[in-house]
Amino acid sequence: MNDLTEIKRLWKDVPPGSQEHLAGARTALLEAARTPAQGKPTVRVPRLRRYGLRIGIAGGLAAAMAAGVTVVQVGLGNSQGSDGIAGLLAAPPANAQQLLKVAAHAAAAEPDLRPVPGQYIHTEMRVMNYWSFGSAGAHISRTEERWVPADGAKQWLMREQTAKAEPVPGVPMPSQRPIPGVTMGTEDSLYESSCAAGSKTAVTEAQMSGWPTDVAFLRKQVQAEAAKYTAVPEKLREWEAVGTLLRSTVFRPGLTAALYQITAEIPGITLVPDAVDAAGRPGIAVALENDGVRSELIFDKQTYHYLGEREVATQDKTTTVPAPPPISDKDLDDLKRQMAAKGTDPAEVTKALESLRKKKQTATIFRPQGAVISSSAVVKVDLTDALPPLSTKVSRMKIPC
Structure with a gap:
């Protein structure tokens, strides 16, 4: 049983909806897994309409439950001259x-x-996303690095380092510290394909x-x-x-x-x-x-x-998005076993997943006019001969053919 199988099972009963609503529901699930159930729901405004395979959500639990989030890099930027261009x-x-x-x-x-x-193609990015917390919100900034094998080898690495939370003009900052669902520090996600040729699509x-x-x-x-x-x-x-x-x-x-x-x-x-x-x-x-x-x-x-x-x-836009249905006993036990096998404290997993057993809720996302929903910057692109040493916090995921 792999992580993507679990993801599909978690979502099999969710009714069809718009792309934006489905993205919000996925986000609500992730935040519920990270945050105790007391108080208002914590929701990250999802990155809109980016469908390339990102594979890289911070944290071991999220890596076991999330898929289809987007890579945000777009091109090669540098400060070199244009040679007259x-x-x-x-x-x-x-x-x-x-x-x-x-x-x-x-x-x-x-x-x-x-x-x-x-060799590996190494890309370093600066990334910022707008997170919504009821009527409050913040810009969360981080560094993202990817090491992608140039020859279709099985393993590649995503490294994320969350740096800071900053105010969004016209939106109050969350009063709770640390901000729910936002983990500062460095997290690695190591991915391994189950076939040498990679994905067929x-x-x-x-x-x-x-x-x-x-x-x-x-x-x-x-x-x-x-x-x-x-x-x-x-x-x-x-x-x-x-x-x-x-x-x-x-x-x-x-x-x-x-x-x-x-x-x-x-x-x-x-x-x-x-x-x-x-x-x-x-x-x-x-x-x-x-x-x-x-x-x-x-x-x-x-x-x-x-x-x-x-x-x-x-x-301005206020959106109410549905939360996923409560997690079943079987799915809860499966996820607990998987996360424990990856080195996560079973008690921590149980605490994080308890909110998924609660009654179905909705979450409200407020997005003011002029707010930067997300942004990125390519700051470095080069080649390396090997993956770097892994950080102390590592998530691992199998990618099917």
Whole structure:
């Protein structure tokens, strides 16, 4: 019995709902597992509409119960000069298409990383998410690092280090300290595939290492990826597909250059003159808005290299999301055995899971206009010959073929 089997069993009786509601319900489940049941529910506003496989939720219990959360990296950003690329424009870009054109030129001027078998593609990110706690909220910042095998090897690593909680303009900070559900410190998640070739449906960095930079070829890949997103509004599917592929081609600027050209063809994209990534770097962005959320891809204003991404609320919104049904005795016992096998104190597991045996509740998420729902910044991309030493807090998960 593996972790993903348990996840499916926990969710088999949940009725169909919108993508946003399902994301909220998953979040409510995770927070219930981390937090005692007294008082108001604690809910993290989920990262919206990002469907690439993230596999990396802080904490051993969450790793056993969560799946399908999103990787947030989008591209290769650095502070190097543009070798005259910025000079292609005598003035700032006039529209999104012009920005993407010059960004494609800038990316094409960068060399690709060429990993050899046995090496890992190492990416370091700064990430920020908006967490909601009833009427209160906070921005939670962390560092994320990934070591992904370049040759499709079985193991890869996600390291998360939560750094701080900061105020959200217009929203009171939670009065409880420490903030429920937020664990400061470093946590590792080590993943192992049950087949050497990796997933049959997810595109991997190993596959992308050999992809041509031909726009026609990549357009077909975007269309194939977009076809998977049946729960996503049609106008967003290609945008989401491009984002998924960009986050996995971080080591190949030549591919990102072609993907920018494809992004320029997406209907409805707009230019955002001023945007800030999770590292605090100012930039200029291409955006697509839907259902009160503006999703942005951020570029440096001078070099037009990629910095990161951001999602911003364009209107006030209060959402009530359903919590999952109470956990059964059998599922409770199974999860306790799994977590104990991973080294977690059985008493701690029992205490954390007791809230899942309570009567079904709902949770309220408040998101004010102008709030940054999430943001990221790519700060480092390189190659390593091995995984680093693991931290003292490690979660392990098996990924089926």
